[in-house]
Amino acid sequence: MIQYGKQNISENDIQAVIDVLKSSHLTQGQAIEKFEQDLTKTCQSQYARVFSNATSALHCACLALDIQKNDSVWTSPISFVASANCALYCGAKIDFVDVDHLTGNICATALTEKLIAAKKINKLPKVLIVVHLAGHCCDMEAIYKLSKAYGFSIVEDASHAIGGTYKGKLIGSCQYSDITIFSFHPVKIITSGEGGAALTNSKSLATKLSLIRSHGVTQDPNLLTTKSEGPWYYQQILLGYNYRMTDIQAALGASQLEKLDEFVSQRNKLANRYHSLLRGSMFHPLTPYNDCLSAYHLYIVQNSYWCKNDKLRIFTQMREAGIQVHVHYIPIHLQPYYQNLGFKQGDFPNAERYYQESMTLPLHPALSEHQQNFIVKTLLELSEPGNNKTVHKTNKVTKK
Numbered sequence: 001m002i003q004y005g006k007q008n009i010s011e012n013d014i015q016a017v018i019d020v021l022k023s024s025h026l027t028q029g030q031a032i033e034k035f036e037q038d039l040t041k042t043c044q045s046q047y048a049r050v051f052s053n054a055t056s057a058l059h060c061a062c063l064a065l066d067i068q069k070n071d072s073v074w075t076s077p078i079s080f081v082a083s084a085n086c087a088l089y090c091g092a093k094i095d096f097v098d099v100d101h102l103t104g105n106i107c108a109t110a111l112t113e114k115l116i117a118a119k120k121i122n123k124l125p126k127v128l129i130v131v132h133l134a135g136h137c138c139d140m141e142a143i144y145k146l147s148k149a150y151g152f153s154i155v156e157d158a159s160h161a162i163g164g165t166y167k168g169k170l171i172g173s174c175q176y177s178d179i180t181i182f183s184f185h186p187v188k189i190i191t192s193g194e195g196g197a198a199l200t201n202s203k204s205l206a207t208k209l210s211l212i213r214s215h216g217v218t219q220d221p222n223l224l225t226t227k228s229e230g231p232w233y234y235q236q237i238l239l240g241y242n243y244r245m246t247d248i249q250a251a252l253g254a255s256q257l258e259k260l261d262e263f264v265s266q267r268n269k270l271a272n273r274y275h276s277l278l279r280g281s282m283f284h285p286l287t288p289y290n291d292c293l294s295a296y297h298l299y300i301v302q303n304s305y306w307c308k309n310d311k312l313r314i315f316t317q318m319r320e321a322g323i324q325v326h327v328h329y330i331p332i333h334l335q336p337y338y339q340n341l342g343f344k345q346g347d348f349p350n351a352e353r354y355y356q357e358s359m360t361l362p363l364h365p366a367l368s369e370h371q372q373n374f375i376v377k378t379l380l381e382l383s384e385p386g387n388n389k390t391v392h393k394t395n396k397v398t399k400k
Contacts (some may be wrong), residue, residue: 002371004326004362005187005298008263016255020247031247035254036197042257043162043172045180045199047206050250051213054159054183054196056243058086058129061155061179061198064208065127067092074114075129075157076106077331077351083131083157084332094341095125096333101354102287104133104300108142110350115150127153132161132171134328135189135267135295136288140166140176159183160297162190163264167291172199179205184253187364189263189295192253195245216240266365267296270372274299274361277376282306282383286358298328299363303383308356314382315359321378326360 020031032050039048051057067073069091075083077096084094097114100107111128118124128147130138140156147154154177158164161171162182172180182188184195198209211218216238221228224235245253271294275285283301288294306314318325331351333343345352361375 002323002362002367002375003364004324004360006364006366007186007191008259008365009191010255010259012258013252013255016251017248020251023247025247027244027246027248029247031250031254032245035192035245035250035257038254038257039172039182039197039199042260043170043180043199045172045174046201047203047209048197048199049206049209049213050192050245050253051196051198051243052245053194054157054181054185055082055086056213056241057181057196057198058082058155058157059089060209060212060241060243061181062086062090062092062127063212064198064205065153065155065178067127071126072123073127073129074125075332076131076133077333077348078104078133078329078354079131079157079332080159080329081332081335083129084338087127087129092126094338096343096348096351097128098348098350099354101350101357102302103136103289104286104354104358105136105138105289106130106143107350108139108146111143111146115146119150124150125152127155129155129157130177131157131159132164134286134298134300135160135164136286137161137164137166137171137292137294139289144176153178156180159185159188159196161295162188163260164295165293166289171295174199174201178202179209184249184256187297189267189297190253190256190260192245192249192256195249195253211238212240213243214240215242263365264293264295267363268294270363270365270367271296271299273369273372274301274363274376277372278380281380283379296363299361300328300358301361302354302357303359304357306357306383310383311356311359314379317382318378323375323378324362327355327358328360329355331355 036048067090071092073087073092074095078099087094097106098110156177158171158180164171169175180199182197184192216236219234286300
């Protein structure tokens with residue numbers, strides 16, 4: 001099976017993990033500090049805090065921004081459910097901003113209209129969680145200007161986007177946001193097995209993130225409410241969680257980070273090759289924002305001509321041919337849990353149109369040109385009008 005995404009592990013990565021396994025600390029050791037320092041240097045932020053996964057990082061970001069019961073948080077309906085769930089964990093009310101169906105990202109025009117309407121009824125969001133789908137950055141400058149005009153904070157869910165840039169600045173620099181979140185799941189740009197990170201330029205937010213990820217406990221003399229009783233002394237000063245990353249994960253993540261530029265360059269090379277192979281067909285890729293260098297976590301194509309049955313048939317036959325196509329994502333507001341909260345089909349029509357038209361093709365640094373040729377050849381043959389072919393893993397196409 002040609003996987004839609006996969007990790008790329010080198011001997012250096014393996015040795016980095018072995019070194020930690022042979023050390024005195026498997027968790028809460030120096031590997032954590034090194035990985036965080038490497039992230040700040042790479043992404044040009046002031047602070048980085050690593051977590052057990054990106055979901056825990058998103059949850060802590062909401063808590064650090066003081067999201068409480070009945071606060072309002074807005075996000076994109078085109079994302080994995082964690083982008084919205086993190087606000088619900090805090091007791092907040094969640095809502096969505098429709099996307100530009102050609103980019104899959106939050107539409108600045110739709111956001112403006114929703115903010116104007118919300119201000120009239122005094123229901124503005126406290127936080128907006130933007131999602132950089134597939135590694136393509138949102139129009140952050142426009143969104144940032146709206147945040148200043150309407151008084152909300154911004155979290156970038158950049159789970160797909162480490163290594164990408166916006167207007168020449170690296171994603172993670174937090175130039176247009178309060179906190180940026182990365183994911184290090186095995187199918188992402190770099191991996192730590194599982195893991196995530198929150199980057200910020202705010203010292204106070206970094207302090208809160210550190211506390212929340214580790215039970216709300218500290219030994220920092222500047223944070224203690226009374227004088228320390230000795231080297232063993234600690235205090236719990238807020239309610240936190242155990243969202244810590246291990247040193248084993250951090251060592252792998254730091255080693256992978258050294259290859260970030262190489263990985264992003266190869267992903268862009270493969271994406272450009274897909275562009276060329278699909279040019280003139282009925283498929284067109286998601287359109288990155290003009291001032292964005294995408295990290296290309298995913299290569300998503302859209303077809304505005306196929307019906308639901310066509311998509312299902314082609315998806316199934318691509319899988320039968322050994323090509324692990326995928327769909328990113330089912331709109332969050334259409335999930336049963338969110339429909340029970342009151343959302344319904346038709347609420348965000350661009351997101352729903354995007355979902356019907358989109359399919360993810362395999363993309364990862366180890367993808368070969370031969371595999372890429374086979375993927376596109378199979379997709380185009382199966383998509384010919386009136387076609388009902390089965391493509392076998394032998395790469396031969398036969399009529400039923």
